[in-house]
Amino acid sequence: MTDDSSPAARLRHELADELLAQGRIVSPAVDKAFRTVPREMFVPAGTPLDVVYSVDSPVITKTDEHGAHISSVSATYIQARMIEMAALAPGMAVLEIGSGGYNAALLAEVVGSDGHVVSVDIDAEITKRANDLLDVAGYGGRVTVVQADAQHPLPGFEPFDRILVTVGAWDVLPAWLDQLTAGGILVVPLRLNGVTRTIAFRRRGNHLVSVDVELAGFVPMRGEGAHTERTFLLPDRHGKHIKLQFDTEIPEPITGLDSVLATGPVSVWSGVTIPNGVSFADLHLWFAAFLPGFCRVGADPATDLASQLGRTWFPFGVVRDDAFAYLAVRPALNGGGVEFGATAYGSHGQAAGTALTEQVQAWDLHGRSSEPAFEFWPTGSRPVPPPGRSAVLTKQHGAVSISWPEAD
Structure with a gap:
């Protein structure tokens, strides 16, 4: 010593x-x-x-x-x-x-x-x-x-x-x-x-x-x-790539996204705000639980989206058929906070952006004011989550339930 x-x-x-x-x-x-x-x-x-x-x-x-x-x-x-x-x-x-x-x-x-x-x-x-x-x-x-x-x-x-x-x-x-x-x-x-x-x-x-x-x-x-995520490289108009990382299988047919970044972006806003300095980490967990097509998003520094993704703090997105959207924010609360929204690409970008912002709104109503609980159910047992908003994620050796209790 x-x-x-x-x-x-x-x-x-x-x-x-x-x-x-x-x-x-x-x-x-x-x-x-x-x-x-x-x-x-x-x-x-x-x-x-x-x-x-x-x-x-x-x-x-x-x-x-x-x-x-x-x-x-x-x-x-x-x-x-x-x-x-x-x-x-x-x-x-x-x-x-x-x-x-x-x-x-x-x-x-x-x-x-x-x-x-x-x-x-x-x-x-x-x-x-x-x-x-x-x-x-x-x-x-x-x-x-x-x-x-x-x-x-x-x-x-x-x-x-x-x-x-x-x-x-x-x-x-x-x-x-x-x-x-x-x-x-x-x-x-x-x-x-x-x-x-x-x-x-x-x-x-x-x-x-x-x-x-x-x-x-x-x-x-x-x-x-060990577990390996599945990665899809989404090309932009300069030949650089946005990286979409999926926990298990890549949604099909995802090849329809190949030219999606050549389209003009669409913005969809949720109306949900949060003051500066307040954690919203459980929003990302809510996405992981309830947003089909959910993915993590990264970008080569030289891509058009790199600077925008850098401003999202925690870049997460969603794939819907031939459209892609990622979590975005804009100033709100007179400069004292931000509003959550989505920036979307593709012919059905509005639908992809709406799918993401609807989950922001659902989190605001049902998950924002409570802490989630977790349970692990080994293979051979039947998951029985507690009352409230719950999702079950299947693993190789069992399943994990994530539950937000109903507000009093």
């Missing part, structure tokens, strides 16, 4: 103070863990201390041959939130899926000397690094690092009281349920039709019920549990 008077220790305490002030840390045990574990020991050498102890900056530890991030030490705010979401207690057995070392050390501090942490990763280089760093930091006897694909159960271990998944997952794998105790909690960043929520699920009978939710994403899972 490091000298408590060192610059790193001072920043460690300042970080814990800030996480407490933000409500990310709420329990004394998690507070103590963040003040104890030296995060600087688990990041690449030379990483500036102000980056190491930032609230919202992950530190990348490995990239692939294309420069994509495949491993990182996550931002401290989401590490604190996930540990709090797991409701850990001394003596618990915890499984961490996705290794790095630092988060496992935090978990070990919270469960104490009578608990135990198992950290698994598919990458042998990552597990060796995590194991070495944990040994140097003094946690080698309290954390077991295993190189394996988390798609499969880990032999030789009793069921875990808590499982924390620190990579982006598209599905809840059967192995995780097999290893989770009755009443145990699974915390997982789950992709829901292109939109991610980090969800704490408690096991209830034959399925999982959400008890806490956080807006955060992670590097995607590798191995057998």
Whole structure:
């Protein structure tokens, strides 16, 4: 451990103070863990201390041959939130899926000397690094690092009281349920039709019920549990492309869109406004649940739409036959907010734009003032969402229900 008077220790305490002030840390045990574990020991050498102890900056530890991030030490705010979401207690057995070392050390501090942490990763280089760093930091006897694909159960271990998944997952794998105790909690960043929520699920009978939710994403899972989105490249008049990404299958027949950007755009406005600085992240989740043809949208920097898409904050769209529309905003509330709408292309662009704005209006009426709940129903069980506005998204190993309760 490091000298408590060192610059790193001072920043460690300042970080814990800030996480407490933000409500990310709420329990004394998690507070103590963040003040104890030296995060600087688990990041690449030379990483500036102000980056190491930032609230919202992950530190990348490995990239692939294309420069994509495949491993990182996550931002401290989401590490604190996930540990709090797991409701850990001394003596618990915890499984961490996705290794790095630092988060496992935090978990070990919270469960104490009578608990135990198992950290698994598919990458042998990552597990060796995590194991070495944990040994140097003094946690080698309290954390077991295993190189394996988390798609499969880990032999030789009793069921875990808590499982924390620190990579982006598209599905809840059967192995995780097999290893989770009755009443145990699974915390997982789950992709829901292109939109991610980090969800704490408690096991209830034959399925999982959400008890806490956080807006955060992670590097995607590798191995057998990986999931690849389908991408359609929509050409513009200059030969550049708009990228439409679909969670599963690309709608058919989508080739009718090939010349759609040569048409003039049509604007459709919803009449729904929101003040500046107010989150509307659940609008995108509403789209993912209820908007057929929903997709994420990206653009080459040189395309005509790049600047417009950059102003939408979270670019999402919809495909309807030979038309395409994306979420747009314009100033409203005397400059103190925006109005939601759609910019649409194609001979049926008006219909595509209207489909999107109708869901904005439905969210405003039925979803804006309430928090959604999530349940996971394994294959073989029948989803029975709670009363309210609900959608069921089918996965390989079950289904996820997303529900907004009816307003009182």
